[in-house]
Amino acid sequence: MEVLEHITRNEYAYGFTTDVESDKVPPGLNEDVIRLISAKKNEPQWMLDWRLEAYRIWQEMTEPEWANVHYEKPHFQEISYYSAPKPKKTLGSLDEVDPELLKTFEKLGISLDEQKRLTGVAMDVVVDSVSIKTTFQAKLKEMGILFCPMSEAVRDHPDLVRKYLGTVVPRTDNFYAALNSAVFTDGSFCYIPKGVRCPMELSTYFRINEAGTGQFERTLIVAEEGSYVSYLEGCTAPMRDENQLHAAVVELIALDGAEIKYSTVQNWYPGDAQGKGGVFNFVTKRGLCERNAKISWTQVETGSAVTWKYPSCILKGENSVGEFYSVAVTNHHQQADTGTKMIHLGRNTKSTIISKGICAGKSNGSYRGLVKMGPRAQNARNFSQCDSLLMGDACGSHTFPYIEIENRTARVEHEATTSKIGEDQLFYCNQRGIPTEDAIALIVNGYCKEVLNQLPMEFAVEAQKLLALSLEGSVG
Amino acid sequence: MLKIQGLKASIDGQPILNGIDLEIGRGEVHAIMGPNGSGKSTLSNVIAGREDYEIESGSLEFEGTDLMELAPEERAHLGLFLSFQYPVEIPGVSVTNFVKTAINQHRKAKGLEPMEAKDMLRLMREKMELLGMDKGFLSRSLNEGFSGGEKKRNEIFQMALLEPKLAILDETDSGLDIDALRIVAEGVNALRSPERSILVITHYQRLLEYIQPDFIHVLHKGRIVKSGDKGLALELEKRGYDWLKEKEAEV
Numbered sequence: 001m002e003v004l005e006h007i008t009r010n011e012y013a014y015g016f017t018t019d020v021e022s023d024k025v026p027p028g029l030n031e032d033v034i035r036l037i038s039a040k041k042n043e044p045q046w047m048l049d050w051r052l053e054a055y056r057i058w059q060e061m062t063e064p065e066w067a068n069v070h071y072e073k074p075h076f077q078e079i080s081y082y083s084a085p086k087p088k089k090t091l092g093s094l095d096e097v098d099p100e101l102l103k104t105f106e107k108l109g110i111s112l113d114e115q116k117r118l119t120g121v122a123m124d125v126v127v128d129s130v131s132i133k134t135t136f137q138a139k140l141k142e143m144g145i146l147f148c149p150m151s152e153a154v155r156d157h158p159d160l161v162r163k164y165l166g167t168v169v170p171r172t173d174n175f176y177a178a179l180n181s182a183v184f185t186d187g188s189f190c191y192i193p194k195g196v197r198c199p200m201e202l203s204t205y206f207r208i209n210e211a212g213t214g215q216f217e218r219t220l221i222v223a224e225e226g227s228y229v230s231y232l233e234g235c236t237a238p239m240r241d242e243n244q245l246h247a248a249v250v251e252l253i254a255l256d257g258a259e260i261k262y263s264t265v266q267n268w269y270p271g272d273a274q275g276k277g278g279v280f281n282f283v284t285k286r287g288l289c290e291r292n293a294k295i296s297w298t299q300v301e302t303g304s305a306v307t308w309k310y311p312s313c314i315l316k317g318e319n320s321v322g323e324f325y326s327v328a329v330t331n332h333h334q335q336a337d338t339g340t341k342m343i344h345l346g347r348n349t350k351s352t353i354i355s356k357g358i359c360a361g362k363s364n365g366s367y368r369g370l371v372k373m374g375p376r377a378q379n380a381r382n383f384s385q386c387d388s389l390l391m392g393d394a395c396g397s398h399t400f401p402y403i404e405i406e407n408r409t410a411r412v413e414h415e416a417t418t419s420k421i422g423e424d425q426l427f428y429c430n431q432r433g434i435p436t437e438d439a440i441a442l443i444v445n446g447y448c449k450e451v452l453n454q455l456p457m458e459f460a461v462e463a464q465k466l467l468a469l470s471l472e473g474s475v476g
Numbered sequence: 477m478l479k480i481q482g483l484k485a486s487i488d489g490q491p492i493l494n495g496i497d498l499e500i501g502r503g504e505v506h507a508i509m510g511p512n513g514s515g516k517s518t519l520s521n522v523i524a525g526r527e528d529y530e531i532e533s534g535s536l537e538f539e540g541t542d543l544m545e546l547a548p549e550e551r552a553h554l555g556l557f558l559s560f561q562y563p564v565e566i567p568g569v570s571v572t573n574f575v576k577t578a579i580n581q582h583r584k585a586k587g588l589e590p591m592e593a594k595d596m597l598r599l600m601r602e603k604m605e606l607l608g609m610d611k612g613f614l615s616r617s618l619n620e621g622f623s624g625g626e627k628k629r630n631e632i633f634q635m636a637l638l639e640p641k642l643a644i645l646d647e648t649d650s651g652l653d654i655d656a657l658r659i660v661a662e663g664v665n666a667l668r669s670p671e672r673s674i675l676v677i678t679h680y681q682r683l684l685e686y687i688q689p690d691f692i693h694v695l696h697k698g699r700i701v702k703s704g705d706k707g708l709a710l711e712l713e714k715r716g717y718d719w720l721k722e723k724e725a726e727v
Contacts, residue, residue: 028622031687232496296693422564423566424562424568425526425529426565427526427548428563428564428566429558429578430525430547430548430549430550430552431524431525431549431557431558431560431564432574432578432581432634432638433549433552433553433578433581433582433585433638434549434578434581435547435549435581436549440580442566442573442577443566443569444568444572445568445569446567446568446569446573446617446618447567448566448568449568449569450568452657475535
């Protein structure tokens with residue numbers, strides 16, 4: 001397999017930094033830092049108390065080591081927990097955004113312009129620790145939809161935030177969720193009122209800019225009875241020699257008959273071809289489904305040095321549906337341990353898991369998933385399909401499916417395949433005039449089709465390009 | 477069109493082709509016949525540029541261009557087409573998407589813009605009619621779950637779309653029942669033209685009843701041991717390959 005051996009030094013296209021002044025808290029973590037973050041965000045006392053309690057919980061916890069990834073643990077006292085581009089006053093219009101930052105978004109191909117109206121996307125942009133600009137707020141407000149930075153929601157919609165924050169991912173859930181609860185800085189809050197179908201994609205774009213900072217965003221989406229929302233997040237970071245920590249928490253609440261579709265295109269800096277630098281992406285994402293509700297997670301993961309992430313569904317209400325569609329690409333020295341948990345509690349609950357792993361270079365990809373059928377989950381159904389595609393012979397792919405069944409009427413199906421991009425496939429494409437790089441993009445996109453089809457149209461195209469880019473030259 | 481001289485090739489140190497001389501003129505149809513293991517598929521792979529083979533010596537020219545230095549896709553762009561004996565499956569990639577990519581890569585090599593979607597569709601429909609193919613075919617994953625006949629028809633469909641100057645049909649008859657064979661052969665015949673040369677590689681004579689060659693060559697132990705017109709095929713049918721093997725042994 002000579003052609004499959006050559007691994008490139010494909011440049012990360014988003015690896016620039018933006019030269020804007022920032023207001024950054026000195027590195028280190030203690031109660032005073034948390035008080036400072038809370039004060040900078042003008043938070044009410046209850047929010048501060050909630051954070052401090054989380055901090056106490058975190059201090060009692062130890063870092064988990066069960067994931068199939070190896071890395072030097074972050075030094076938590078060396079991270080700055082708050083960084084905001086100056087000026088940090090509330091931005092009313094685009095003219096007030098630092099021009100340097102606007103250039104950044106041009107480079108990223110993101111338009112903060114109202115021309116986004118054409119593509120039907122409302123966007124919130126988070127750089128380092130604060131939200132820069134949320135578009136279309138006014139239009140959404142007419143329908144009663146709230147879409148704003150989390151820090152704003154804490155101030156303006158405290159009842160909603162207090163009611164739901166930490167209900168799906170409690171502070172005690174795990175080490176990184178506890179840390180996030182203590183120090184989270186920004187993220188998006190969405191609230192869809194009863195019976196409302198959100199007319200556009202809601203989208204948040206996350207960017208780590210400042211060196212030596214961590215990003216701890218918190219996203220909360222509440223879909224009231226019978227409502228619908230599609231939400232998308234994208235992420236990039238500059239190229240840096242040191243590892244940066246990203247520890248987010250996302251909570252979704254789908255009340256009776258509601259549907260939430262949550263899509264992620266994750267492209268944090270993966271480190272260089274020698275494995276230096278890159279983002280540690282340790283994320284807790286979970287959704288709760290009440291009766292007849294549906295939550296669908298779709299993720300295209302191509303970035304980060306180390307990923308540790310299991311978007312999950314708690315299928316509490318009867319007839320609720322959970323879906324997980326994932327493409328996880330690892331190249332060079334990247335490591336990913338990702339999958340999902342489908343917790344069936346209610347009767348007639350259904351879940352589908354489609355996971356597509358692609359490993360190239362010296363990378364390691366693992367699927368880890370739990371399907372649990374509780375004692376009251378009469379007639380619950382799960383179908384899981386976990387496929388791995390290997391490129392070259394220096395990478396590794398692993399599958400860790402956990403299945404727990406406590407109800408005799410429940411049914412669980414699991415299928416798994418491992419394949420290689422074959423020389424036969426490449427030669428066939430070459431013979432039809434398709435050069436190897438294009439052939440790989442074609443084959444990989446075909447392999448991921450079931451997942452890419454789940455993405456909103458505009459982002460599916462972006463994701464396809466990203467897949468091709470992150471595997472560029474992985475054979476040659 | 478194609479000129480091969482003294483071609484020797486091996487795989488993993490094992491010699492397969494031991495000095496092939498073959499010249500195919502414009503518009504000519506040649507057939508290469510030979511027993512299993514005689515080097516037929518190696519020859520077609522080497523012409524198409526598969527890298528697994530070591531070229532020991534000899535030359536390979538296509539319309540005066542040295543093919544040896546060219547990648548398989550560059551050879552394809554010059555107008556060389558290989559219909560595979562075992563076409564590969566590419567799951568999740570529809571026939572439409574695959575042929576669209578192939579056609580546009582050919583156009584790109586010629587400095588042309590990608591073809592308009594509606595022109596592409598019209599072209600595909602036209603060629604499908606030519607081969608009596610079903611419309612549902614276009615949205616299926618390439619070769620996935622295709623019957624032997626469908627796979628071979630798909631090869632000829634792509635040949636019709638890419639309009640090569642030289643088409644090599646590698647064991648196109650293998651795995652086909654008589655009806656499928658007839659349909660595929662009719663497709664090939666419809667693509668015969670004074671501008672297009674065809675090299676048919678086959679073990680059996682039966683394909684040559686449908687696609688009548690101008691010249692027949694017999695390959696044995698990596699060498700062309702006998703050449704003739706289509707009468708040679710009938711003789712082979714009657715006498716088998718053994719008399720040629722013996723004859724070679726005498727030499």
